[in-house]
Amino acid sequence: MTSRTPTDSARDIPEATVARLPVYLRALTSLTEQGIATCSSEELATAAGVNSAKLRKDLSYLGSYGTRGVGYDVDYLRYQIAREIGVTQDWPVVIVGIGNLGHALANFSGFRSRGFRVVALLDADPARKGEEVAGIEVRPFDEIDTIVRENGVAIGVIATPAHAAQDVADRMVACGISSILNFAPTVLTVPPGVDVRKVDLSIELQILAYHEQRKAHGEPL
Amino acid sequence: MTSRTPTDSARDIPEATVARLPVYLRALTSLTEQGIATCSSEELATAAGVNSAKLRKDLSYLGSYGTRGVGYDVDYLRYQIAREIGVTQDWPVVIVGIGNLGHALANFSGFRSRGFRVVALLDADPARKGEEVAGIEVRPFDEIDTIVRENGVAIGVIATPAHAAQDVADRMVACGISSILNFAPTVLTVPPGVDVRKVDLSIELQILAYHEQRKAHGEPL
């Protein structure tokens, strides 16, 4: 089951580490832009907002890309992380639900610059058909099958109202999408093998509110 | 330090539990809307997309609000969770940076319905001054001090470009905001006592890409 050739790099990177690799990637890009060619784990950790021991342990799962007594070559490490995450290639993405949020997402420049390419904007509302957002035409949701198959899309973004999200997810899965980023405030049910990540604004706010309440209560000043 | 009156409820709720309470809250609201008055931990867990043992353990940190052999009273439990999180009261919120994303956030109905009230939209661009978004006037960023003090704002949302985010955060902290939700792709540095949570679209996509890549590589079919 876990038999692999010795050539491919270390496997089984912990989930917590995977979640931080993109942060390191961004910090390294920022260092490159500042003309910095080499950095220590301490410097990179500061730029990424984490503990340096944690950073070193995270990087050790990828391999030994640093030099003791010196540090890391910024460009080299950046490439290694990008390769490990899989963003050296471009990932085609579809966005479904071109309302308030969908418009913002379509205009988001961070897609292109980080290895993702929006290949289609889809909406069920016939009134939106043909509308152009960020240089991309909005197409009917029914065309999802064709678009996904033609472009080899593996990642879908859901920005529809909550009540439509499960249906959209089902259609996505049916035509071969196996990774979903969900902005709708609903729990999605998907078959095994499909990954779902959610971004939920009100959950984040409520977590902040909880701590805020405790601050106010704990210190009567 | 940890001396508390016996009247106030259980303290020190684990962070992982805090992050799930809003999910339970939403599931309970959904059950109420379906006219369901009582539910078992199993049912609620399914609705929230978690393990029932985990749900029961989470709820046990709040107190004993269920009845053995019966389950939980939906409305009662919902109130208890809302009270624990602190969303029985309304939290005033300011949004800074009314661009693509800021517009979407201003129009987001989930604020109001979940215990948050947008008291101001702020932007540094003079061209936006006076513009009305979602029935709220966009005001100059410099007015943040007045607005925060007059409304007792504790929570701020940052939707500016990355290069402006740290400055905005500093200004927020200076005028008394102690919880920040950051949409800009930057690491924010804030003094102790201030909470920052980030929502980062490209990180989420990169995590999906990592798993997607491994799916493709692991199974040569």
Add this chain to the structure above:
DNA sequence: AGGAGTTTGTGAACGTGAGAACAAACCGGC
């Protein structure tokens, strides 16, 4: 060449979180 100084990579200790399992508590029927 060797030693002082620096920084990585990792083993080991600690803390937090997840899930299985079960006793305690409750309900309804008789």
Add this chain to the structure above:
DNA sequence: GCCGGTTTGTTCTCACGTTCACAAACTCCT
């Protein structure tokens, strides 16, 4: 009042994540 069935609250164990601390490995200077 008691018994069988049900569901909670909690305990126990294991897995995962974080942090410390240090040997190994490198550079630079003499």
